[in-house]
Amino acid sequence: MxxxxxxxxxxxxxxxxxxxxxxxxxxxxxxxxxxxxxxxxxxxxxxxxxxxxxxxxxQTAEEAECDARYANAYKESRQRELDRLQAELGVSSGAGRSRRLRVAG
Structure with missing residues (x-):
C-alpha cells in the first residue's frame, strides 16, 4: 500500500x-x-x-499495523451508519430481492 x-x-x-x-x-x-x-x-x-x-x-510496517488494527472497526462503523440511513429511508429487503446497500471491501 x-x-x-x-x-x-x-x-x-x-x-x-x-x-x-x-x-x-x-x-x-x-x-x-x-x-x-x-x-x-x-x-x-x-x-x-x-x-x-x-x-x-x-507504507511502513508500523503504519500498516495501525491501519490493520482500525480497518475492521472503521468498516463496522460505516456499516452501522449505512444501516441507520437505510432504516431512516425505509429501505429493506423485499421478497426474493435485496435492495439494501452494503459497505464494500
Whole structure:
C-alpha cells in the first residue's frame, strides 16, 4: 500500500539560484524510485513562499499495523451508519430481492 507524503522545502527571501538547485537535486535524489513526485509553488509575499514536493512512498510496517488494527472497526462503523440511513429511508429487503446497500471491501 502507498501513502501520499508531502515534503516541504522553504524558499528563503534571499536564496541564491544555485542553492535552490542544490536543494532540489538533493530532494530528487532522496525520493524512492517511481514516486511520481510533483512540485508546486505556494505562498505569497506576505506569508512567504515555499516549494511543495509531494510524492508516494511505501507504507511502513508500523503504519500498516495501525491501519490493520482500525480497518475492521472503521468498516463496522460505516456499516452501522449505512444501516441507520437505510432504516431512516425505509429501505429493506423485499421478497426474493435485496435492495439494501452494503459497505464494500
Amino acid at each position: 502507498s501513502r501520499l507524503v508531502k515534503d516541504f522545502i522553504h524558499i528563503k527571501d534571499h536564496t541564491s539560484l544555485d542553492a535552490l538547485i542544490e536543494n532540489l537535486v538533493a530532494a530528487r535524489e532522496s525520493l524512492p524510485e517511481g514516486s511520481g513526485a510533483e512540485v508546486k509553488m505556494r505562498g505569497d509575499d506576505v506569508f512567504g513562499r515555499q516549494i511543495c514536493i509531494s510524492y508516494f512512498r511505501a
